[in-house]
Amino acid sequence: MNFGITSDQEAMLGHVRALLDDVCDMAYVAKCDETRTPPREAFDAMARNGWLGLIAPEEYGGAGGSPTDLALLLEETGNHFEELGLWLFRNFTYGCYAVLKHGTDEQKRRIVPGVVKGELSFAFGLTEPDSGSDAAALRTRAVADGSDFVINGRKQFTSGMDIADYVLLALRTSDQGKKQLGISTFIVDTKLPGIEVRKIPTLGQHAIGTTEVTFNDVRVPATALLGQLDKGWAICEDTLRYERLCLSAARIGAARRAFELALDYAKTRTQFGKPIGSFQVTQHKFADMKVMLDTSQTMIRRYAWLMENGKAERADTAVIKYYIAESYKTISDVCLQIFGGYGYCMEYPMQRFFRDSRLATIGGGTSEIQKNIIAATLGL
Template sequence: MRGDRDFGFTDEQLMLRDAVRDFVRREMPDAEARRHDREKIAPLAAFDKMAALGWLGVAIPEEYGGSGLGFVELGIIQEELSYGLLELAVLFYRATVHGAHSLLTYGNEAQRRKYLPLIAAGKFKSSMSLTEPDAGSDASAVRTRAVRDGDHFVINGAKVFNSQIDLADRTVLVTRTDPSAPAHKGISLFFVDPKSPGVSIERIETLAFRAVGTNRVTYENVRVPQEDLLGELNGGWKQLMTNLNKERFSLAAQVTGAAQAALDCALQYAKDRKQFGQPIGKFQAIQHKLADMQVAVHTSRMLTYDLARRLDAGIDCRKEASIAKVACAEAYFRVADEGMQILGGYSLTPEFPMERHYRDSRLMRIGGGTSEVMRTSIAKDLGL
């Protein structure tokens, strides 16, 4: 069904898209996606098969074992994976953006040579440890402390909504290393092994993203060697900001693919379901809903790949990244919400994926930067 266009993709990019699309049909059909969601099982088998195809290294330079491609290719893979299961794309994203691009952006050469080949080979999973009980949208309020002790740092604190850390080989941990400095200063990042002594991980029950899930994490006297410091000491806030555009782009690509899946589900249902002697898709009320859903998905895809090309060209695109994230996340929610209305009572059952889309789409207006924070960022870029 799909109904998309090539959006200016090259022949090679179209081949990649078709390969990922075929992979999702085989490895993540709806029944399998439903099983992972219902049984709260991370799609690790699909991740490993995807890694064997070399996709984890798509945007890693060739000198580190990758393919040396760009953000358009990253977007294609994430969009297509999300069509099957959003959380599969998030597994990919946390390796390629939280892991690989963090190292490429502010890691040192020794760290890049150590970890990037592992990420490219699919033998390394990453996560981000930022949010705390008292530091959410106000990320500069982090209190987790890292204190130098010889050639180590000793870390104490608590994180929450720390997704995938229980599966990760390393997490990008945001700490405060200079408590006397202003809020946006004195922050440092570390690449921490979550299996280190003193790290405790507790799964949180959630409405959405139940396959991979999220966690509370406590750090009690966790000793981290100095070589695991990412970038400059006390320069962590600036480093975080340099990766935001890439994160927001990734989220836009993910929700675009998931929104397309929700649209296709509703469209097929409208063709199959008969009421009053005809398919419900023959009624103008349903047609207009589906038309609006198509507008939302098409617009999301345009915003996503416009942003990808800006990133590939090295163009400053902070405003465009915020626009893409808020517009695409809210488009996904509208598509899922209208899909629930079209499917009626069936939308509330696991027989159809719409109820999962509805749950996941609600999260995506919060995770990765709330819609309100995105609008505040856009307003600042307008000079307000």
């Protein structure tokens, strides 16, 4: 019995696990990683079985699920394939949550049902070449022109842009006041003229990866604006809070799979006449990782509860992002060490966890920025 999980949620996990065991096994994951191919078949299977509608209200074809439901789904998905979990999270966060909370009725009707069915996929464009950790210093601009807006500039690390139908963009629409003011969010069709997408080769995340996007006089209608003009920074912060739940759940699921693989290996790999798991130095490594996994899972459940009850504060968001990102990175590193030379070989899966986990402490807000936020909330 999982702590704090209802019988309905246990049943949900069982269905998701059985589906992913069938459509997203380790051989499939390895193929996607090696060929740098998005897990489209697994994504479509999740859509056909209704899981992309988990958090959408019933009126849009969804199940009306809670943040806890979403965390459980993404943890199990991440346990099978982290990048599939990250693909799903972008749709849950930007195509569903953001539109439902901040969109017009027309935007909700036009977009959410397509996301629920898996017919529409989303990306998020915030980071730019000169604004990473200082995200609010963005300069890509949307200028009003009649009843339209014209977008010019460049976004960096817009993950999944090349397979997305829409991108939620944070754009500069005014230069008055603090840099956080004058930012607006737009839902932009990725196939519009003037959008150029370049895939960025990266250490990990090979199946979907990330992109650089250039906008040259891209014309969008005023109806593309999400929320109020010049007040988009609050929407960015809101969706990032939701993102942190999703990312953390998917990543701790992946960390758990790395742990499970290493544990099986330690029980069967013999050296000096006995399994390497019988040596105390190895046992202590697993004990440390077990504590990190259990702590991380408890933190995710707590954070989901805080979100459900409107109590999640900025510090809570930073704490969960920091701890789980660092735990995932550490666990993947230790598990590779347990595998020894085989962990370093590309034909074994541990190298993928090691490569993919390295992004956790960088993307979506670095660990250093999270510690700054935590310290600031303590009055330091």
